[in-house]
Amino acid sequence: MISKKLITLGTLAATVLVLGACSSDNNSKDSSNSSSSKTEATSTSSSMDAVSSASVSDQPEVIEKALSADGNWIVATTKDMTFDKDVTVSGEFHNKGDDSKEIYRKFALYAQDSDMKVTARYTVTVPQLVVESENFNIVNGTIKGDVLVKANGFVLNGAKVDGNVIFEKDEYKTSATLDKEGAEVTGDITVQ
Template identity: 65%
Template structure:
């Protein structure tokens, strides 16, 4: 029974591989290897472990866990979602989940076709998104709510923020990029120190 569940999860992850590729930017050349790695992981870990490491979802509880220190380097939503409480992005992660790679974390608010054309963008409504992870990159879509940044390297890449962005130090603001690929902030951008 357990082996059947694991096999079913592996098949589901393989079918979702195109979504993982969707979360890849043009500079990410190994997006398909991410889906292969996820499928491989699903076949070797217990069902509970596979479910707890899911990073692609339309459920707020899954996304909140995926953004925590126990989550993944890449987190993708598959629909609009609303959080009733603040959400914290925590932990140190590396590009493609490889500890030898640069520190990097991606929050994908979009889907795309096999040619990497964005086909849909999603809105995440949250009172406040608290960013404690270094090099956190929000790609496409909309964040409706405020963002507090407590780490270096924050990036908005084609994303829109309908709210304020507050940096807790000038260093964090100086290291941020808020206008990549047409990104914008409708509220105030400030430093609170």
């Protein structure tokens, strides 16, 4: 019982930290490169509100669902994880879950302290991450596997792709930002 309470408390703390990072995102053209959300998110004044506006987990099945069209505008992992099948990022989401804001979606692969200093970076191993959400932003951490981009505005922000990035169309490649804050791709960057 006590360990469940500690886990819940830790998850709530991680959620608050991740959402804090979101509020510090620069909402410039580059950071607006993620997708939109049907989930309503509000400014949070409590941990319970924070949990309802983000998907934060250490479970692959939770993260996979959160990245789907039924998920949230922000998805965060709290540890390294491995998928044995391709994962698709789909749906239209808006920054902070507010439909009046720009289309934006964020996949946070890191933890941070109260000063918003990154304290850990996580690796998501997946055969292929298929990005169908517009303005999808992978922040910090590593995607180990290939990324197939089928939407405009894909962004790597301090993140690494240990694999190839393949764009379905040249327009998607042109609209992408693959080097924000030291981001890198170890493999080939191509158009199908």
